[in-house]
Amino acid sequence: MNPIEHAVCRRVLERGDQLCADVEVRVKGRDNHLVVLFAESQDNDYDMVMVLEKDTDRDIDWYDNDLHAAYVDVTEKLFADEAGETHWNPREAFKEQVLSFGDVREQIRLKLGEARLQKV
Template sequence: MNVTDARVRRATDREGIHCCEVEVHTDDAETPELLAYFGASFDNDYDMIAVVKNDAKSEIDWYDNNMHTAFTDVSEELFDTPTMKTDWGRRETFKEQVLSYPGIRAEIGRLMDWS
């Protein structure tokens, strides 16, 4: 799965963690659009907290409401191996593709700046 487009949507809180929501488009037919959540990490970069998929159809569910069940966390589905261990190489590759997309890292930094 390769990232074809990405844009930061907003700063938000996810499960009590201050983070940024990034809309990600991929070349994968099963997961063409995802939302990736990035929070601060101890190494002065960003941790990918979660990746979610929106199963709602925009023709029916036109209101962008991420509180309902159409948004499902697919982090494990995307990055776990058959033995239920995280494929860190694949996960880190996806994370870096998103963060390296033009303007993403800078926009996250701007939104996450508490000073």
């Protein structure tokens, strides 16, 4: 995976019964942005739930509608081989690269904390 050029936590959403932080990531050499969903883990860090490819144009889809087919799950495609086996080293390296970019880890912590308080 190429280096990350930019990453920012956009929002928190509920996926099933789990709160997930939505982090928009721009990877060098990739035309489309990735959206990486993180949830709190048991070890006081974050699990990478899934990676979506964002195939939208901000000039056309300015309202950031995540309800259409412009968001495609590419988690398997990025980290699995032809046999469907996930390669954990590249997956974990990418996860850590996203979390370590700027203040993304802190943004996630704050936004998930705020969302938990609103939920109560």
